[in-house]
Each structure stands twice: as structure tokens, then as C-alpha cells.
Amino acid sequence: MSNLEQAAGTIELPQTNRDAARPSADRRRALSSATLQALSWLAPALLIVIWEAAAQGGYLSPQVLPAPSKIMRTAFKLTTQGTLLNDLGVSLLRAAAGFAIGGAIGFALGILVGFSRIAEALIDRSVQMIRAIPFLAMLPLVIVWLGVGEAEKVFLVALGVTFPIYINTTLGIRQVDPKLLELGRVQALSTLQLIRRIILPGALPSILTGVRYALATAWLALVVAETIGAQSGLGFLAMDAREFLRTDVIVLTIVIYALIGVGADLIARWLERRLLAWHPNYGAAR
Template sequence: MASQPVTPVGVEPLGSSWRIPPRAISPIVLLLLWELGSRTGVIPPRILAAPSAVLSTFLELLASGELLNNLMVSLGRALTGLAIGTAVGIALALVAGLSKRGEVAIDPPVQMLRTLPFLALVPLFIVWFGIGEVAKIALIALGVTFPVYLNLYSGIRGVDAKLVEAGRSFGLSQWGLIRHIILPGAMPGLLLGFRMALTISWLSLVIAEQINASAGLGYLINNARDFLQTDVIVVCLLVYAAIGLAADGVVRLLESRLLSWRPSFVKG
């Protein structure tokens, strides 16, 4: 009987590294069907550009610098609104979560405002702030504020009272309790709110850049819509998605650093 070849330990058989991951099969099939439908005329270019056309347009926009320049404008708006909204949400949550009087003063109006569809406030923001950058950033900041506030407030109120009592028994001051027990205990809620805020900031950005934008990804999409350039629209949508995934990865990295002390935390 012929002996079977033995593969050394730690060395994969030749060709094993070229296997397609099972979860990638269906997306690849969809891309191939999409390309086939575009080349056969089943999917007209004015409805949806072919993947090959989208890739070609992406490379052209990247080489010309047009995509990068507009992306930087959009990132500036999103990050500015995110920073303002996060700061406001944290401040309100700390006041409402750490003080009974603060809760009475802050929580009711915030709960009322969060039930409003903030995207419906666009006309009012235009009246208040005009059609410049202020209206765009204010809209993003408003959308970001609520998830940060709600999750941090809930995290503060959800800290185990026994831990607070234990801190007091060890002689911690009020600031010591806040610094060493309450804020670390509320950190998971803050990070969850921040992750939601990132998603909402991109959603708000798409809407905000419809307000008379002269630069940004939304500006590219508006121009492409007017000229039925579906390839440009798809490129911009893919960039939005890529930035969103990257932002979520940043939050996961923060979680791995800030929550590594928790026994229940699992990396990955």
C-alpha cells in the first residue's frame, strides 16, 4: 500500500491558502451577476453602473484628487459635529446622572427632544443658521448628542450601589467615587453610545450635505445625480461604508484598551 505524503507540522498543504472564505462566496457571486447583467444590458448604466465601471471611476477620482479633497471636507464636517455632540451629550449625562436636581432639570427636556425626528429639523436649521457650514455641523451635533447622553446616563444610573457603598467605606470622597467607581462602571455605556453616535454622524452628514454643499461627498453625489452618473454615486456610497467600518474598528480598539479590566470582556 502506497504511503500518503506527510505534511510537516505548522505547514499548510500547497494551495490551501488560496481557498475562498465561505462567507465571501455569495458577495462574489452577486458581483459577477451584477457585472454580467450590466454587460448584457439587463441592468442599464443609468439604473446602476457595472462593478468594473465603478472601479474605473474610483481610480479616476482618486488619481485626480477630487475624491480625496471632497472626502476631507466631509470628514471635517462629521468629526466637528461628532466632537461637539459628544461633548454636549457627556456634559448633560454627567449633570443628570450624578445629581438628582440635575436629573429633574435635564432629563425631561432631553427625553422630549429626542423623540423629534431630527432630520425633520433641517428647514428650521436653515432658518436659524443659514445654508453655510454652521447648519450642517449643528445638524450632525444634534443627532450625535442623544445616543451619547442616553447611554452614558443609563450607564451612570446602572452602577452597582454596593460598589458605591464599598467606596464610601474605604473613605473615598465624592470626586473619588465618581473617578474610580462611577465613571469606570459607566464606560461601557459611553462606548456603546459613541458607537451609535458614529453611525448617526454619517447618516446626518449625508442629509446635511444636501444643504447647498459646494464640496464633500454629498456634493459629488448631487452632481452625479443630476447627470445620471450612477458609477460616481456608488463610489461615494462605498466610501461612506468604508469610513463607517473603519470608525467602528476604532471604537472596538478603544473598547479593548479601556475595558480590558472587566472579567467578562472578550477581545475580538
């Protein structure tokens, strides 16, 4: 064997070892991800076990905090009657409509303010003033404007969703690396190409963070909206249960809100993994 062949053999061996080690590293990464997912549910599961034990042992009054098993029986009963699914569907539709409207407005305003200092001077101060007004302070005026029908509830959700997406869209555009912009100009990219290939992808992590905050805010606004004049929805279900001191139904609606929040956050995380697969901080977590 010549010296050249020996040298080639010594070069190929480390690469072979790296190829053999890669599946093992992938398995360890997958195992670590699965372990972390299991650990994330450990505290809620332990809390439910302690809650059930305290309720069954008589340490918690059913009128104060019913046992999880009682809440599950209530959920099953309301589901078979069709009440729970109907109210859940109504609330989801309201939240989806408000999120679509508010998200579109927030994104459009964020794009304008992010790219134009003139638009910022014209728009930003007014938006910040409205953002500082609590939902409960706005509610009487919104009822005067829109009544207590569906428009009032969708409006409040849209109002709450607009601000997180607006702020994070503006911030994401402003934080794009100037070196990347200079590189795009050197490559003779047009303004539209610069926006599509560099600015919007660079702002996408911040925009998706705004989406996550907006999903949580949408449910907060909907809870406020459904406590006034609603004839259906989870908020109406909770307020109706309050009149009859049905603590199990009230706690059930709270649990449903929590589960919807977790589901919405999982959707947002999935969008991050899909849309930001090119990003080193997100692609590595896939």
C-alpha cells in the same frame, strides 16, 4: 525520595501541563479570531462577485446599477483629478467637528443627569422632546438660523451625536452595581475618588456603546446636511452626479459611506478593547 518530595512532584506536574497547554490555547483563540474576521467579509465579497457577474451578463442596466468594476474606474478617475479626495476630506472634517462638539455636550449632560435627580427633572424631558424631532423637520429652521454654510452642517452633526452619548452615559451611570458603591464607601473613598475609580469605569461600556451609535448617526446627519446648499463634500458629489444621471458616482458615494461606517465601527471596537481590557467580557476578546 521522601514522601514529601513525591507529593511535591505530583503537585508540580499538572501546573507544568497547564503551562504547556496555554500557548496552544492562545493559538487556537487567535486562529478562531482570524477565521471569524475572514468569515465576516465573506458575504460582502460574495455579493460583489454576484453583482459584477449580473452586470457583465446584462442583467443589470448600467443606468440602474453599474458594475463594481465601473465604480472602481470612476473612483480612480475622480481620485487622480483630486475631486474625490477633496470632497472626502471636507466631509470628514465636518463629521469630526460635529462629533467633538456633540459628544462633549452629550457627555456633560449625561454626567449631570446621571448623578442628579434635580438635573434630570430640569434637563431630560427637554432633551427627549428635541431627540424625537427628525433631522428633515429641523432642517428648514436650522437654515433660517445658520444659513447653508459650514455652521449648519456641523450643527446638524452635533445635534445627532449628542443624544446617543447622552442617553448611554446616563444609563451607564445609573446601572453601576450598588455593591461596588457600598464597597467604595467602606474603603472611605471620597466622592471624587468614587466617581473616578468606580462609577466612570463601571459606566464606560455603556458610554462606548453610545459612541458607536453616535458615529453612525453623525454620517446620517451629514448626508442630510450636505444635500442642501453644499459646494463640496460627499453629499454634494452625489447630488451633483444626480443632475447628470451619473449613477456610478452616486453608488460610489454610497460605497464610501459604507466603508467609512465600517472603519468607524472598527475604531470604536478598538477603543473598547483598549479601555475595557480589565472587563471580563471585553478583555477575553483581545
